[in-house]
Amino acid sequence: MTLHIKQFLLIAVVAVLYTKASTQPISLPNCPSKCGCVTIPYPFGTTKDCSLDNTFLINCSQTSHVPFFQEEADNYDSDSDYYNISVLNISLDGVLRVAWPISSDCYDEKGKLVNETTPDITLTYFDISSSQNKFIAVGCDTLGIFTAFDSGGKVYATGCVAYCNNLNDTEANKCSGIGCCEISMPQGHLFAEVNYGSKNISDDNHKSVHGFNPCGYAFINELVILSQINHRNVVKLFGFCLETEVLLLVYEFIPNGTVHEHLHGSVTDLHDKNQSIKLTWKTRLRIAKETAGVLAYLHSAASTPIIHRDVKSRNILLDRNLTAKVSDFGASRIVPLDHSQINTLVQGTLGYLDPEYLHTSQLTEKSDVYSFGVVLAELLTGKKALSFDRPEVERNLASYFGSSMKEGRLLHILDQNIDEANIEQVKEGAHIAERCLRVKGEDRPTMKEVAMELEGILVIEEHRWGSDNLSSEETENLIGMKALSFDRPEVDRNLAAYFGSSMKAGRLLHILDKSIDMANIEQLEEAAQIAE
Template identity: 35%
Template sequence: MFLQITCVVLILSEMAAAAVAAPLAKPNCPDRCGDVEIPYPFGTTKDCYLNEVFWLNCSDSSSSPTKPLLGYIEITKISIDGQLDILSLISFRCFKNSSGVLEYDNEPYLRVLDFTISNTRNKFVAVGCDTYAFLNAFQNNEPFSIGCTSTCQSLRNVIDGSCSGIGCCQVDIPKGLKNFTLDARSYNDHVKVGSFNPCSYAFVAKQDWFNFSSDYLQESQQGNKTYPMVLDWAIGDTTCEIAKNQSGYVCGRNSQCYDPENGDGYLCKCINEGYEGNPYLEDGCQDINECEADPNPCNTTTSTCKNTDGNFTCICLDGYEGDGKIASGIGCRPKANKSSVNIIVPLAISIGLVGLFVGGSSIYCGLKRRKLIKLKEKFFQQNGGLLLQQKLSNYRASMETAKIFSAEELQNATNNYDESRVLGQGSFGTVYRGVLPDNKIVAIKKSKICDRTQIEQFINEVIVLTQINHRNVVRMLGCCLETEVPLLVYEFITNGTLSSHIHDKNLSSSLSWEKRLKIASETAGALAYLHSSTSVPIIHRDVKPANILLDDNYSAKIADFGTSILVPLDQTELSTLVKGTFGYLDPEYFYSNQLTEKSDVYSFGVVVAELLTSEKALSFDRPEKDRSLAMYFNSAIKEDCLHQILDDQIVNDGNINAIHEVANIAKWCLSVRGEDRPTMKEVAMELEGLRIMGKHPLVKTNLYIEETDYLLGAPTHSFNIDVYNDSSSAITTVGLETMSNQVVKPLDDGR
């Protein structure tokens, strides 16, 4: 019966739509260009469009089919609910055979000031075995970039339909992007892969339209210069509430405005299903006369149909009662005699139905509760809960810190994961601010995905992280395993990220040189602890200012171990899929896939360079050769012009020598070869020595050794460390002195 009613409703809707031919364009204006319908506010001739933003050029050439153009962009479909299907250009860079000689390239620029890239209908895609690509756009009138990298050594590991970084990579489009350029590049000019993959490609693809295949790698796509994508459009740049009270408001009769999810402005829609048409025209939303539909929505043998404004009614004939509508299944039935039997029977039936409803509801709620309990138990076992309990019993000292939270505890702590509790979002999950029953504030990380094959490794990481007891590492308090994806609970750090303090002008002024040196020293000490002092060495793999939190005393706290790896004690390097953040990624790790603790050292070197310069690790505002801060920083030191890129707020006559020392440490960390870099323990000792010299006014970097010995009255023990200078094959010998049991390294700008 339900299926029949549904079918009738669908038929009625289709017939009603056919009965009313609602106008799309303004009177006496063309409503098509070739095969594309052109609804107002768009138009192709004068006085037929709202303003210049919505003017389309309807080309008419004997050599090509008629098609609408927005500037030079071809339109394939216009939807009145705010979407515009277009053909966007592809960025490509192709090389001749395996010679590394560029054969042809294309870097398109889509300039549509008033329209926004749809973040729900598109994705950014890069294709190639030696490829990195960027989408550079504007968000809220500020430059913004996203990108990804795609590599492969052969076609053996390429999987059709998979776009996970092997031959193809893709990323989601953020909200509010306009005016974008595409940039597809390669690392080695396809020299190593040119025999089967000569080109790098980048494009914005319509969701579910692009399906990756290895054919894309082998074939030249030069002829395919466009790809379908979707733009979001809206009226003006003010919200719906403001536009209602302004002149030029375009929503017509029987329509209402609403705010789009992506971008500025407002959109219009007909007020309900009883109206149909173009809501941007004055009389665009017209009443549908359902009574003229075939078949009629009323049972014509027992009722008559009457059209109403935006709806219809069925009037039963004399001797009948009901609503008369076919779709409701009630229709019109003969009126019943009002005898006592006819009253008692329905009453008894009603009471019985109420009893059945109450009993059924109780049974249903009980079954649902039992099902929820079983589901929690299932997730708990799938997520390694039994294994975690077993391991916790072997670490009795950690029982108080490694707590297993229930799903209800964390749901109540975050007010059911309310959006107002969100502290931050990343590619691996969302972090919420939570308040436990004892009023303790915590940070709760909710991951997006969970790899069931890595559960044992995940449990081992939880055990190790809960045992980490270092004042400069964010402490893990426990986890919840009763949900589909495990939740991790950390201590809450109050003062935000180091990244915001460096790059926010309002906050950076309070970040003095002493605070920056302290942050660098504490971060180095924490990384050294992770590399060499934990029961199982840990490589963080994503060291950057965004993952360094600050408390109210500006003490550094390393956070976000989502990409970290536990290193077996008998191994010094791991072969793994490259993960990390552009600008901080160790080049040796990127090319070899061999991860060592020296990869963290390189990333730390970039962090120190940011602390000294307040520049971003990757910036398109700098010239192309200086986009990478690591290269920009090393070049400045090599050319003896470091002072030109230092943050003026931290430089003074009293600390310039210490700044040069820290810069040399950063340069050491940024050595291209991992074997030329120091260990984090060496870096931590160097920075801590500089901090101590800064705290004691009697210890100055320009004192002679004899004067230092005399003032401190301590014996001098010296030894040498040979450090390979990454700019030459020469070896620099650095002398270290022991003063009052503290190692202090004299300044050596020549490192």
């Protein structure tokens, strides 16, 4: 009878863990694509050269061919410094499925506790999904208890009761409380640590059911670990191309170049002119706000904190609407949930590197804050982060910007393309950049604070812009056509219909009045969207 209970338990675990097979992506060239029957897609890999970094390193047992990764055993019942977590399935939609140990409490015929296992697992790099896991307890005198902690240390607890008088009460493939109970985890949270176990619920410690059920069991049906970045201002990765000697990453197409190109030239814009789009103050402010929002998300809102480590104007792309898209996470580092800094080899771009990180090799979220400060200074001044073509005192933008602010010379270093009618908002933006560029990381604001402050400035700017909206007559003049004319082809006669269809087809530039200066294209596009 005991064997029957154990068989039921094992069948339940296997069924839950292996019924969600899916088509897998592919690994790096010349790297093992499988360990046993599990496909290992990049960024995971079975060696350091085949994985993005040690976070994604999967060990492959040469004897059992079972893939696993290791976690520190601080809170786990183990004599080793690490314990192995077997990997069952990996997919690049942000889901990693692994096997999890079973909790148990076992008693002898006199009701004495003879064995008890209570897993207490802390994950360093990943979080446990609350929506895709269930907690199950099996037994006829069993209370299953589940406790979890989020990254902030907040505690969540739940449990269920499994009870029966004899084995015949149980029903196969059902888990409704008779011999087996099943509950969802607390919803809407990402957990960094879980603890679960089984206890007896009667006073006789399993004596009345010992003949067929000396033990109670508790387990998680499958552990789902999330590790994806999902933000509207981050360039989307669509897949990989392995038909070349060097791995190619396939990203969404962003047509308008980089912020660096538009600020410093060397880009052919949408109108086939050998010049960059002149970014207005409002557009620059919005780009700064959107970029700050991404970094704030990576630092505090992503499932696991991430430091970009190479924030610069070349890594901020602009789409058709000049919306910012942050790219190039090749140097990024995942921050363990219980760490505030990482000791690592210095990596980044000169001119943007945090001086504190450069001297100590200690990478923190404030390193991204400094780099963002340089980008904001670029947006304000139109100057490159580092240029040996400038006088020595001006070569490093961060130090030159800081000294200019201290001397009250902001107006002398502003980009000439910024309208000084916006000077109050410009000054506020400059003060944010100055704070981000402070030498000591602890004196800099967080990216969340920066994003909120920039959002506030943008709201004021948009309110001012809204008060200056074009009149209907001025809207007509956008394309230099009368509202209705039978002298035009039939498809063009009604200006409203023609304008709307042209906007949907992305043909605004084809219908604009030729006398309009294309240097003001951002304002024209915004006015056209209002008219639409």
